[in-house]
Amino acid sequence: MSISTAISLFLRGARDSLPFVIVIGPFGMLFGVVATEAGLPITQTMVMTLLVVAGASQFTALQLMTDGAGVWLAMGGALAVNLRMAMYSAALVPHLGKAPLWKRAMVSYLIFDQSYTLSVVEYERDPAMSMDRRIIYFMGTALPVAIVWTALTLVGALLGNTIPDALALDFALPITFISLVAPMLRTVAHLAAAATSVIVALALSGLPSGTGLLIAGAIAMAVGALVEARMEGEASR
C-alpha cells in the first residue's frame, strides 16, 4: 500500500470519528477539573489518563477514592466498569486476530467504545479489506479521540484550582455518571440491571465503602443477563 493510500485511509477513519472527537473534548476537560478538585496532582491525573484511556472507569476510580474506598475496592469498581472491553476484544478477533502480535498489542491499548464501534461497522461493510488497511483505519478512528481526550484533560487539570467552590463541583460527577448511563438504558434488561444496582447498593450502603457496590454490580449484571435471556426466549417462541 502506498503512503498516500495509507494516509487517506487514516484520514477517513479520523473523519468518521469526528462526532466522537467533538464530544470527548468537554468530557476530558471535566475529568481534569474534577481530578484536580479531588486533590490529585497534575502528574497523577495525566499518568492515569495516559495509562487507562477510559473515561467512565477513571471517573469511577476518582469517586471511590474520594469516598474513602481502599486501593483494592477502588480498583475493583473501576475495572468492573471496563469489563465490557473484554467483549470488544473478543469481537475484534475475527477481524484483527491474524495481525502480527505487536500490532494487536498496539490496537489493544486503544480499544474503547468509539474506536471499537466505528471499526467493526467498517470491517463488516467491507469484508475484503486487507489486514494493513484494517489496522490503519482503526488507528484513524482511535488516535484523534485519544489525543483530544488527553489534551483536554490537561487543560482541565490546569484550570481545576481556579474554579471557586461555589460552583458546587461536588455534584459534577453524579450528573456526569447519570448522563453517561441514561442513554445506555435502551432495553428492559438494561433498565432492570440499573434498577437492581441502585436498590442493592442503597440497601448495602452501610458496608465499608466500595464493598456494597461490587456486590450490587455482580447481582445487577446477572439480573440484566437473565432478563435478556427471558426476553429472547419469549421472542423466539
Add this chain to the structure above:
Amino acid sequence: MTNAQVWLLIALLGVGTYLIRFSFLGLIGDRPLPAWVLRMLRYTPVAIIPGMVAPLVLWPEATGGEMDPARLAAAGAALLVGLRSRNVLLAIGVGGAVLYGALWLSGG
C-alpha cells in the same frame, strides 16, 4: 489514600485495563465465548455506575448527607434528558443548569 496508594491504584488500573483489552485479541484468541459470559459483560456499565451514583444523589456529602432538593432535581433532569435525547453532553448541560438554577432559587 496516601500518595503512594494513589500511584499503586493508577498502576493497577493501567495494567488491569490493558489486560482486559488485550485479553481476547492477544491472549485467548478465536475461541467462542459462552453466551452467558457475553451477556453478563454487556451489562457491566449499567450494573456498576447507577449503584455508585444513587447514594451520592440521595445523601450528598456537600450537605452533610441531608437530602437536597436542588441536587435531586438536577439528577432527575440529567436522567430524563439522557433517556429522551440519548445525548450525553446535553444531559450534563441540562443537569448543571438545573443544579445552578435550583441552588440560586434556594439562596444556596
